[in-house]
Amino acid sequence: MDRLLVVRCPELLGEDEDGDALRAFATVVAAVGTYCPWVTPVRPGVCSIPARGPARYFGGETALVALVRDTVATVTPAEVGVADGLAAAVLAASEGVVVPAGGTAAFLAPRPVTTLAGPDLAGLLGRLGIRTLGQFAALPEAHVLGRFGAAGALCHRVAAGRDGEAGDLREPRTAGVLDQLRQDRPREAGYDGGPSGAGFWGGASDADVRAARSLAAVQELLGPAAVLTARLQGGRDPAARARFVTWAGGRPARETASTAPWPGRIPPPAPAVVHPTPLHAELADGRGEPARVSARGLLTTTPARLSVDGGPWAELAAWAGPWPSEERWWSRSRRRGARLQVVTDAAAHLLVTERGRWRVEATYG
Amino acid sequence: MFVVPPRPRAADAPPPAGGAAPRQAIDRTLDPDARAALARLAVRTRPVAASRTRLLPVSGVVAGLLPDGALRRGSSLVVGGPGEQAVLSLALALVAEASRTGSWCALVGHDGLGAVAASDLGVDLDRLAVVPRPGPAWAETTATLIDGVDLVVLVPPFAPRPAMARRLVARARERGTVLVALPGRTGWPEPPDLRLLVEEATWEGTAAGAGHLTRRLVVVTAQGRRSAARARQCRLWLPAPDGTVAAVDAPDGTRGPGA
Numbered sequence: 001m002d003r004l005l006v007v008r009c010p011e012l013l014g015e016d017e018d019g020d021a022l023r024a025f026a027t028v029v030a031a032v033g034t035y036c037p038w039v040t041p042v043r044p045g046v047c048s049i050p051a052r053g054p055a056r057y058f059g060g061e062t063a064l065v066a067l068v069r070d071t072v073a074t075v076t077p078a079e080v081g082v083a084d085g086l087a088a089a090v091l092a093a094s095e096g097v098v099v100p101a102g103g104t105a106a107f108l109a110p111r112p113v114t115t116l117a118g119p120d121l122a123g124l125l126g127r128l129g130i131r132t133l134g135q136f137a138a139l140p141e142a143h144v145l146g147r148f149g150a151a152g153a154l155c156h157r158v159a160a161g162r163d164g165e166a167g168d169l170r171e172p173r174t175a176g177v178l179d180q181l182r183q184d185r186p187r188e189a190g191y192d193g194g195p196s197g198a199g200f201w202g203g204a205s206d207a208d209v210r211a212a213r214s215l216a217a218v219q220e221l222l223g224p225a226a227v228l229t230a231r232l233q234g235g236r237d238p239a240a241r242a243r244f245v246t247w248a249g250g251r252p253a254r255e256t257a258s259t260a261p262w263p264g265r266i267p268p269p270a271p272a273v274v275h276p277t278p279l280h281a282e283l284a285d286g287r288g289e290p291a292r293v294s295a296r297g298l299l300t301t302t303p304a305r306l307s308v309d310g311g312p313w314a315e316l317a318a319w320a321g322p323w324p325s326e327e328r329w330w331s332r333s334r335r336r337g338a339r340l341q342v343v344t345d346a347a348a349h350l351l352v353t354e355r356g357r358w359r360v361e362a363t364y365g
Numbered sequence: 366m367f368v369v370p371p372r373p374r375a376a377d378a379p380p381p382a383g384g385a386a387p388r389q390a391i392d393r394t395l396d397p398d399a400r401a402a403l404a405r406l407a408v409r410t411r412p413v414a415a416s417r418t419r420l421l422p423v424s425g426v427v428a429g430l431l432p433d434g435a436l437r438r439g440s441s442l443v444v445g446g447p448g449e450q451a452v453l454s455l456a457l458a459l460v461a462e463a464s465r466t467g468s469w470c471a472l473v474g475h476d477g478l479g480a481v482a483a484s485d486l487g488v489d490l491d492r493l494a495v496v497p498r499p500g501p502a503w504a505e506t507t508a509t510l511i512d513g514v515d516l517v518v519l520v521p522p523f524a525p526r527p528a529m530a531r532r533l534v535a536r537a538r539e540r541g542t543v544l545v546a547l548p549g550r551t552g553w554p555e556p557p558d559l560r561l562l563v564e565e566a567t568w569e570g571t572a573a574g575a576g577h578l579t580r581r582l583v584v585v586t587a588q589g590r591r592s593a594a595r596a597r598q599c600r601l602w603l604p605a606p607d608g609t610v611a612a613v614d615a616p617d618g619t620r621g622p623g624a
Contacts, residue, residue: 348568
């Protein structure tokens with residue numbers, strides 16, 4: 001049985017004709033959604049969220065109840081409670097209490113049977129002398145099933161704290177009505193509705209809609225993480241200056257300030273190809289001796305030949321560097337190395353050496 | 366009889382007062398912020414490359430390679446060369462201006478895009494979707510993208526079968542999408558509308574251990590079908606010292622730390 005937090009807004013319980021209450025309830029649902037995205041609208045004026053995760057994050061169930069109550073109170077007076085199962089949680093909300101885990105049966109026991117049972121069952125139980133849910137829960141389950149049928153048995157399980165809800169607690173239409181309301185609402189800043197509008201004043205144009213649709217189709221084909229978009233950020237080497245994020249419907253990203261100075265960054269122009277995993281490389285001088293960068297940041301010999309990924313040796317036409325770099329020396333992820341630009345007849349590479357090994361970090365393709 | 370005196374025409378007015386004065390007045394009333402906002406608005410309200418326009422804009426320097434001075438919608442291009450040098454840069458330079466004016470671009474099959482270089486070349490990264498590893502479904506991915514975006518840069522992972530290439534080209538023509546293929550060594554079996562070849566690429570700025578790479582001289586030959594049958598050759602700085610593309614003969618292209 002799930003541990004649920006229920007928000008009950010007494011003023012929004014009834015349906016009104018002009019929909020004000022429903023609109024206010026939509027706001028409440030959005031507000032509760034800031035604590036947990038899985039808000040279930042139970043019926044107009046009542047919604048629930050799973051309590052376990054948010055309670056752990058916000059410092060306990062009591063703290064979460066207080067937070068949610070304060071948040072919703074900015075919209076409408078609210079009653080908030082936590083319990084196991086929806087039926088008990090709604091009751092707990094109307095009393096504003098947090099029922100401890102496993103305490104549902106004890107919480108329900110002193111209440112009259114009418115709180116859970118429908119009028120038929122409640123009347124029958126009353127005539128049998130069973131007035132409280134505790135008395136009802138004490139009856140043997142098999143006999144309840146035989147005497148009162150499936151509905152009675154379910155009600156009995158709820159009263160005993162073994163099941164979450166019974167009867168017509170939910171109104172399934174509510175979620176649909178709220179969705180409808182959300183679509184009818186005009187687009188606002190920060191609200192990301194479906195693509196619409198003509199695009200003349202900066203909304204989504206037809207071309208944007210078409211592009212978003214085909215990119216979504218590719219994501220369906222290959223998986224969401226297969227379609228990426230690049231964002232620039234600060235950094236020294238070309239790989240650090242760009243970040244690829246999963247395509248998310250073409251929403252413009254927040255601008256990252258990349259104007260901050262990064263002393264020691266590779267001078268422009270930037271390489272057009274940045275290898276996702278740097279390629280192994282070997283650098284040697286004219287006699288075949290491997291070229292290294294010493295601890296003082298100097299080349300041990302004049303580089304003359306380069307071999308990328310075990311390929312054939314290529315003569316260097318020119319080279320520049322080395323540029324030593326020591327990043328995050330204060331932390332465990334420290335990196336100490338040097339970079340070198342080399343030009344062969346076929347390509348220009350940005351090499352990096354770390355712990356005596358050369359790798360091709362980027363190619364000026 | 367009553368004679369209506371002729372209205373003074375604009376040409377009759379004394380030159381300093383006619384036309385220049387009102388503009389000056391407007392200029393003086395607008396503070397720089399408002400003028401910058403107006404300029405931004407002008408950019409936003411500028412017609413984007415809608416489906417009715419048959420041409421997608423290309424920045425001035427690269428435009429000299431293209432027969433129309435722009436990318437014709439529905440056309441297919443192949444960018445290649447004897448080596449791998451400058452091929453991706455040239456393709457990015459081709460799509461840059463279109464992406465900046467509101468067209469959507471996609472790069473399929475290249476998993477090492479240097480985003481900084483792309484941005485420096487003028488590509489609007491917000492309008493560039495990258496599908497780095499489409500795997501075996503690369504053709505299907507490309508076809509789907511051709512349906513939706515305006516420019517698709519395709520790096521096929523292996524040599525496509527002629528029928529598949531033909532189908533992609535036909536689809537691009539039908540949808541009005543520009544397909545730029547970067548086949549590398551694998552080859553592209555379908556004759557494109559235009560083939561751009563990087564003939565030479567020479568880096569400048571480095572010596573034995575001194576300086577740093579500043580700019581690359583690239584000689585590109587463009588040859589194609591119909592109006593592009595006559596080969597055109599163009600010498601470009603790709604990239605120029607600031608990462609953009611510049612003409613070699615332009616005054617700002619000849620300056621620079623490497624010169």
